[in-house]
Amino acid sequence: AQSVTQLDSQVPVFEEAPVELRCNYSxxxxxxxxxxxxxxxxxxxxxxxxxxGSTLVESINGFEAExxxxxxxxxxxxxxxxxxxxxxxxxxxxxGDFNKFYFGSGTKLNVKP
Amino acid sequence: xxxxxxxxxxxxxxxxxxxxxxxxxLDFQATTMFWYRQFPKQSLMLMATSNxxxxxxxxxxxxxxxxxxxxxxxxxxxLTVTSAHPEDSSFYICSAREVDVKTxxxxxxxRLLVL
Numbered sequence: 001a002q003s004v005t006q007l008d009s010q011v012p013v014f015e016e017a018p019v020e021l022r023c024n025y026s027x028x029x030x031x032x033x034x035x036x037x038x039x040x041x042x043x044x045x046x047x048x049x050x051x052x053g054s055t056l057v058e059s060i061n062g063f064e065a066e067x068x069x070x071x072x073x074x075x076x077x078x079x080x081x082x083x084x085x086x087x088x089x090x091x092x093x094x095x096g097d098f099n100k101f102y103f104g105s106g107t108k109l110n111v112k113p
Numbered sequence: 114x115x116x117x118x119x120x121x122x123x124x125x126x127x128x129x130x131x132x133x134x135x136x137x138x139l140d141f142q143a144t145t146m147f148w149y150r151q152f153p154k155q156s157l158m159l160m161a162t163s164n165x166x167x168x169x170x171x172x173x174x175x176x177x178x179x180x181x182x183x184x185x186x187x188x189x190x191x192l193t194v195t196s197a198h199p200e201d202s203s204f205y206i207c208s209a210r211e212v213d214v215k216t217x218x219x220x221x222x223x224r225l226l227v228l
Contacts, residue, residue, distance in 0.1 A: 032215060043119070043206050044157070044219040051215050090156060098215050099145060103156045
């Protein structure tokens with residue numbers, strides 16, 4: 001069975017400060033990891049994903065996440081956040097068929113001016 | 114690319130009526146579509162998986178007679194909430210994936226309010 005834990009339900013941070021959103025997973029098989037972002041009253045948008053290869057993956061808007069197999073983590077980071085990054089972020093894990101996505105409980109990022 | 118739309122974006126209905134929600138993949142063929150439910154301040158819960166032309170596979174605890182899913186074509190899946198009750202009020206999100214593509218693309222969601 002697979003599961004995802006997002007340790008922080010809310011993360012307040014000031015604009016231009018760095019941020020890390022934590023994600024840990026458990027799985028007995030090979031995993032593929034994803035971060036999705038959800039703006040209020042909207043669906044989920046894919047932010048970045050790890051499928052294979054380099055353990056550091058980046059998004060087009062400055063976020064990055066590193067797959068750490070030994071620590072079973074896939075933390076999301078951004079060196080300098082903007083007001084527009086305020087949203088809820090979901091970490092998800094999938095097995096090889098990509099038909100079962102297990103989501104964490106989400107982390108609300110609140111960027112303050 | 115990889116755009117998924119949902120219609121309607123929100124709906125209010127009376128208790129006892131049925132509501133149909135459409136999910137479309139606009140620029141790709143979705144061999145598999147998924148329906149999720151999201152309660153306030155909670156994560157997404159997978160309700161069912163549907164493959165084009167086949168019966169949907171429901172997750173444990175999801176009433177298949179209440180949540181009817183039809184995946185009639187490679188670009189359209191529908192979720193019908195039958196005899197809706199206030200406890201069915203929720204945010205319903207669909208997603209879709211193309212064969213051999215290693216991710217799911219999500220629709221914008223439909224907010225259902227049953228009075």
